[in-house]
Amino acid sequence: MIVNLLKATYLTLLFVFIGSFSFAQSSYFNMSYGFGGGINNSYTDVYQGSIGYTTYGVFDFHITPFVTLGLEGQYGLIQGGDIETDPNNRQFVNKYTALSANVKLMLGEVVDYYQSEFLYKIRGLYAGLGIGIINNNITDIVRIKPAWAASNPGYGPFPGENKTLNMMVPLNLGFNYYINDGYGYMRYVINFNAQSTVTLGEGLDGYNDVRTQFKNFSPDIYSSFTLGFRYMLGNIKTYRRTL
Template structure:
């Protein structure tokens, strides 16, 4: 009986340790937050961003995935902007992203602090943004202080541009009842560089207006992810 008990105990401990060193290979999630634009218009404004994401986990701390976004980017103000410009863009986008978390490159087993921040990550992506300008000032109003009635400001209301997102964020992992990493609370800051003149709908000559850098919108979001799929082993204890 004693030998049987010891054998069963060792099997239980070994099985538990094995479970702690395994992870699910996929995850999906959703979230939302606010964004702010930095474009050719003098001052950006706050808008909103909603997203859905699907990731493949090469390791628990290295992912590649797809992210789709829908939101509103806006900027300017017809009354306060120096050129009386303003715009509203109801955009959609899809990007492919790779993310590297701190847990992949540090030995967090020996430090409680490193263990707690192992979900800190950087990411880079590439994709496209579909711009849909729903409100824009193409002609200066008659009461404008300078060049009243000037226009039209060149540009298009609908366009497709390349987008490059840069991500900095944190994943907080929550285990399920079996000890697997199953749920993730995500906090993310993302800078989206768009190449083209579609984000704000203005394509003015740089000889008349400052127009030297890509149009950018930064988003600040919080979201939730669920891990699923086949199980894969990992070299570190999770």
């Protein structure tokens, strides 16, 4: 009788352990795609940047629900300067395209978000790093200072190229807000993203200034702030914690 009692106790504990382990896991889709857009601002050799726009499409592979590897394509307009107000009477417009690969790590991967309601709500916060190529297409630029310029009228041409390819390094900070479908899966994502993109070259503004004449020591950068939507799909994977 004691043996039977021990067996029953053992089986009960085993089923409780298995049930608890299964309950502590969830399923998720391992891919997503999406699109979005917003505004950008440039920080280049031109004295002051201006507001432009950025649109994007993205495809991500989810290693876990909170760690992704992805590809992002961008199209937009970057601009800066003003022929009338710029100290050197310069301005440019760049209708660019870009492609990058990136990795993102979300807060939910590194914290126990069930410890508090606040952590659960912000588990979609993330940081990311990437590398890619930007295709610069300068459609409007001042190469020669106007005759009415306050200093050095008619100076030029300013060196640089209208069409260039440069490497770039995008840095991302953002937030994913998850919406479940009717079956309880994380299926839809509303995304807020701030990206600062460092370009390795002098093509973003079309000016490749001689350092003896201009302060040209910093890389050309543009920052974008976007709102997007993503849809999760693909194979269903198991995650170690409840989502």
